Amino acid sequence: MQEVDGQIVYPRTELADSGKAVFEGSPVVFGAPVVHDIDEVREWNALFPLATSFTATLTERRGEPVERIPTPRRLVDWLTVSGLAVDSCTAAQLELARELREAIHAAATATAMHAALPESAVRIINDRSVDGRAAAVLTPEGARHWRLSSAARVEDALGVIAADAISIVSGERDGKMALCASPTCRAAFFDTSQSRTRKWCEMNTCGNREKKARFLANQRKNATAAPTV
Secondary structure (H helix, E strand, O other), X not given: OEEEOOEEEEEOOOOXXXXXXXXXXXXXXXXXXXXXXXXXXXXXXHHOOHHHHHHXXXXXXXXXXXXXXXXXXXXXXXXXXXXXXXXXXXXXXXXXXXXXXXXXXXXXXXXXXXXXXXXXXHXXXXXXXXXXXXXXXXXXXXXXXXXXXXXXXXXXXXXXXXXXXXXXXXXOOOOEEEEOOOOOOOOEEEEOOOOOOOOOOOHHHHHHHHHHHHHXXXXXXXXXXXXXX
């Protein structure tokens, strides 16, 4: 940590040579800190839209919320494994990120419910999109890479996330917004399943937990209904 121009700046957490890092900012992680394989997190981000992966950094919104980017350093970690590497983040930039996250969540939730988009959410998403100066570049391997204007420009990374949110909320992408069926979650997610009937934001967490809860409830019900000898 260092002070630059009167602001506290948190340097990026160094990633281990082994390709693993202590990281609690990914939607893959539901218990932190945990050592996770970075390729696993990148694979998650390739399968799920960047915008809704970002909103998943606050989990259990209807239960006991858990903040996955509690510090600037954790935001740096999340952006790094999401292909938006920055080398520092200020407390003010973290607040901008959280503000954008909640705006995306509000807009995505409204879309899933076929309701009007909140004006404040639209304004925040648009402001972050306009403020970003990242450029998409093509790698020799044929992949897209985001190039930020500066390694300290968290705002550029947020601009990419905001643009991704616009693409899914506006209906440009093939899929539909839906809400997780878990009563303690209710996260907005982008359903790209063929039938568009996916119930859970993530089967390994909310899906399995709800199935287990139903199984235990049925066991208790059957035990109560069983005749006594």
